């Protein structure tokens with residue numbers, strides 16, 4: 001008798017490990033492990049979710065028309081070129097399953113976002129992780145890694161977990177060096193937080209090429225990770241493909257209402273960006289002064305280096321004792337680092353104080 005088995009590639013998938021949220025025996029937990037945005041959900045989004053409760057028996061609009069129109073209006077994009085998803089993770093998975101699969105290769109940078117590898121493996125792609133330079137994607141090396149079977153190239157810009165960013169000229173050089181039959185996915189989950197001048201989250205390349213997609217999310221600056229809402233901006237042929245493979249009701253009604261409300265929340269982005277820029281700078285400065293290695297970041301998090309995996313582990317334990325949960329980076333191949341989300345001013349103060357005390361006592 002043969003045992004029930006999934007497709008062989010499935011058993012090669014390492015399940016995603018998310019940011020933890022509980023510590024046994026600690027009352028007050030401060031969760032700085034999932035880059036969820038410092039301020040919680042926008043008030044108008046909370047109200048919209050409440051209002052939707054009485055309509056929960058109705059199927060949502062499968063075309064997400066009102067939401068796509070709101071996104072289009074907010075970002076100056078044609079709603080017909082937008083597809084919404086159950087988080088951008090869903091859209092990433094649909095793109096990989098649609099364009100990749102057995103016999104194909106997916107190229108990503110060594111410390112790129114882990115979902116590309118996880119879903120690429122699930123799809124049966126050979127996943128090629130290209131060495132980085134100074135924890136930043138290396139365009140030449142990524143181009144050199146592409147072969148006749150490469151169908152997908154992923155770039156998170158800024159990248160999670162490193163915080164690094166490629167200038168627009170480098171992103172354009174990447175696209176220009178890729179064959180026409182390779183889909184380039186620009187994952188701009190942290191676009192709103194970027195302060196570097198000249199940044200384009202991907203709109204320019206999506207408009208000027210038939211084979212580039214930009215993905216965005218409501219999970220970070222819009223504070224709606226629990227609602228699961230993301231979107232893609234893509235050329236017509238890719239929109240057509242996503243329309244065929246996505247579930248007919250892949251985005252739920254509460255998520256759509258929350259997203260529309262969040263986009264209209266007055267001053268939300270401005271307030272969040274100002275806070276993030278200020279505290280990202282302050283925390284980075286304080287931790288650097290404490291002797292820790294702080295990587296430059298264009299996101300709402302900092303990658304902090306401790307010199308060795310053992311010392312990073314001790315730092316993590318010291319933070320946990322104070323109820324502070326950050327993200328260990330062993331699963332990303334960066335065991336000497338911890339990733340710290342920029343939270344509220346108080347949370348930033350607490351994590352800075354705890355890590356400064358740690359650095360002083362654990363030389």
Ligand SMILES: *Cc1c(COP(=O)(O)O)cnc(C)c1O
Nearest residue numbers: 087088089113160189217219230
């Ligand atoms: C958080 C994150 C996502 C996932 O976003 P969801 O919309 O919540 O699925 C995608 N890409 C990167 C780089 C992220 O950090």
